[in-house]
Amino acid sequence: MTDRITGMLILLLAIAYTVAGSRFESDFLTDPLGPTAFPVMLGTALGLFSLYLLFRPDPEPEWPGVRSWRRQGMTLTALIIYGLVLEFVGFIISSMVLVGFLSQMLGADRRFMIGTGIGASVLLYFLFNNLLGLPLPAGEIFGG
Amino acid sequence: MEFLAGFAHGFEVALTPLNLGLAVFGAFAGTLVGALPGLGPANGVAILVPLAFTLGLPPESALILLAAVYYGAMYGGRISSIMLNIPGDEPAVMTLLEGNPMARQGKAGAALAISAVSSFIGATLATIGLSFLAPLLVKFAILFGPAEYFILFVLAFSLIGTLTGKNVAKTFIASVLGLMLATIGLDPATNVPRYTFGQMKLFEGLDPIIAIVGLFAISEVLVFLETSRAGGQVKFKVERTYATFKELWFCTGAMLRGSVIGFICGVLPGAGASLGSFASYTLEKRYSDRGTFGKGDERGLAAPEAGNNSAAGGALVPMLALGVPGSGTTAVLLALLISLNITPGPLLFTERPEVAWGLIASLYMANIVLLVLNLPLVNIFVRLLTVPTYILMPTVTLICFLGVYAISHSVFDIFMMVGVGVFGYLLRKVHIPLVPVILGVLLGHHMEVNLRRALSLSSGDWGILFGSNLAITLWVLVFLSLTLPFLIRAIRRRPGGGKGEV
Structure with a gap:
């Protein structure tokens, strides 16, 4: 269960991060990629990895009392x-x-x-x- | 020969009174940090990084201090493994398997001495390897363009993902989270603020030093509050602090094998000392076990100790030559270099020879100091093991706060450190490893800059990432690193395919 919740939170983070990342705008064109490409790549990767946690969670870790x-x-x-x-x-x-x-x-x-x-x-x-x-x-x- | 000239210059730097003193102090502090259960090399170096930075030491001196701490911690980890049956740090887990049985048989002193000599042999051989391999790698690194550097970073993260940790997905998540933290701040090329939430304080980005202290040290305090282990009880008497010639001769083969395996594991980016000691022990067991392993076989003690110290030296090779750290602790050293405005990599040896060669020379010195500290003076460390947690941890926490505050005299940094610490604690609880996060924070900026530079050169054509033989070779290595571990595991699982876990 812990891993599923973690996966869910990470997926939400990935979506928020990617959406925010795709909206950066610079006034002048300096390079073909610009400020958005790298964050979008990272967000997408994180989203994909989080799916693994959702579908193949580890056994429950020990939480302290x-x-x-x-x-x-x-x-x-x-x-x-x-x-x-x-x-x-x-x-x-x-x-x-x-x-x-x-x-x-x-x-x-x-x-x-x-x-x-x-x-x-x-x-x-x-x-x-x-x-x-x-x-x-x-x-x-x-x-x- | 430029090599000898570099060496001579290095010893000139290392033998100044300040640097020699720092090496001795670092070796002592490092052994202590390594010996205390719960404080590993990464934590130890992380705690001292802000101090080295704020004391205004010249770059080579700061690096010498921390490298001595690093080597010292690798020596120290074995002491609590042998005496308390609690590993002082992660790489020392393997030392426990033979070291503690030996202590129980009344051979604690011999175990400490043999492991100290093994550590010395492993670390010295690795330092020799480092002196030869790093400059060679530098010549090779000149062939690297931005595209190749980007792929090299990809390779580093894929190796970390598959070599360390139990769950590959979690290791990758950790790496990406670190890379994401690195995108906070002004975009290097266009000055667009990214993920700053309008906070001016975040425009400069997350200081890697704050990230490191928070992730390692503050989260450690929170973990300690759960378990609240009391200080350990030393039950064994140390009857002698030397090893006989016969004992050492018996272990020579194990030490040499362990050193070679450890060095190779260390050079692989992301693998580090834990893998070094694990692989050395496993292979030594395969090689020379006649039913004596697990019951206090000296060779099973010598191999992983030589292995983890050798891996520590090996991990410095990619860090110095390519700017890609080989382990968590070298990642912390890399953070220090970056904060001092030094870019590790091929140019380091030509532009800042005093840093590169001074460090290498001081490692030789530190090793000799460590052998002295760890043979006749080992009883001091054994006694210090009994310092209770409730004195140790609060003091360590205070040193962290002090160091981080001193960097910029900003309370905001303290809050950020506590925040990162809570984040690190939660990651630890769900078994997401912290080292890849740190590597991500450190390398994210370079990774993005190199990717964008590569695509600027090709005016947006992604083909440049496959544009040279070197690039293609690196991609093949990435592919192998992602698939080989699974293949090997699959073969092992076949009935009769292997002996299973150690």
């Missing part, structure tokens, strides 16, 4: 929040929270969670910002 989904969802949310606040609160604080959170997700107890969070963020900040001269955001709230 609801618990995994929740942990992955929370982790992704954390990664996105990290991107949103990075420049505002600065590298050290945001990384400390992110690394601590990830290590707790992977099963660290409180001691290791705090240790890894502080250790990794502070060490990497000084290694890259100070030693290797790769500027990292200090944080707008600190006037950085």
Whole structure:
């Protein structure tokens, strides 16, 4: 079933991609193929391969349980929040929270969670910002 | 002789203190990455690519660092195979078959030493092969016009499709998805924006480095959250860190056979180290098994280790000479070259000899460093294997974010990386391989440009794709690569036709 659904989604993607690809227009003629030919070729090929999945699907893969989904969802949310606040609160604080959170997700107890969070963020900040001269955001709230 | 001059120049580059230091550091980091279960050579190199790029290293130094990591990871994979019975990376799966039984019999130290020497022999022979074959291939590559290059890319993708992965259709889907990702951005010839959804940020296209880190590293974190393996438990004591002369002599034949087979597998575009170690082990088993294989036969350990390290060197041949990577990890190295505005291919050896020859010379150096690291110092790596996942993975994730952010100081890139990572995770779940996606992202631009250039030359006549003997030969190879594996499989399935799976 998974492969059939995947095949269906890929087929839809192929159709959308090909249709969009065939509509590119350039104002001047530079080469015989133009911007549309290659995308149309790719879209057609993808559509054909997706049919194989629809008609000859593999056995069902193993999907993780609801618990995994929740942990992955929370982790992704954390990664996105990290991107949103990075420049505002600065590298050290945001990384400390992110690394601590990830290590707790992977099963660290409180001691290791705090240790890894502080250790990794502070060490990497000084290694890259100070030693290797790769500027990292200090944080707008600190006037950085 | 230009060859010797190139070599001499290469060693001049490789022996500068900076480059030598980078090779030593890379060898150490690579062995560690290879040894840690879950982090393979492609991931390891992918994590370090943004760093090498943003540190502003000269191109040859950046490449030397990453190539040392690459070789090191191939050495390191065997350590966890032998000690934990978990392969450190994909090519090390075969090492496990004989290495772990040996460790259980109390011969862990001998297994580590034999495999280290085999790795050294395989990698050194492959580097010698690379030094001779790459310049030869370059002379041949001058015959390639745009049409031939386009067909060569087609050949690379058809070889990947049939040599790797279980489901050919899925491998092709992966390649096409990668090629499609490469069409995002301004069209190179007409400057028409394609698939940018009006986002200015996408006009420059998807940065291959972001694609690589997202696909490999971020998706790996998501996989880890499912299994949440704890750190491994080392049960075996390493009693000695050397191999006796008798043991090595016993394995010499296996090492040499493994090296040759591995090198050939490596040179084939798209096949890489996994096939190298698989083929070496299978053939060694056919050749010298007297009922001892699977129970800790030293030769069954030496052959795949020589094979996978030799394949790693072989995979650099098409990457340097033709710009078509031979494996996932060389694809990542290719991404670095492209980001540094260096075009690999026939002109690399004449226009940027310091890059081509400097890299080759530093591989010889890296091998010697790796032998030293992996014989007397192997206990350090064995101890590092027990670092728990919850310290390792968060730190690796942070390094990825740091590297990607540092490229352009843009938060948009971080979101793109996370997005690509989720995409990569979903592909992995439905067993669509990631390496062809990366190859597609990397080669898509060149493939399209060469096709359009060829058709411009012929004013739109598709016949140019069959216009030379070389082009026709390449098409024949494409045809063979698509049909031969199925024929062989069909013959094997016939009763009595073969011994079946290993």
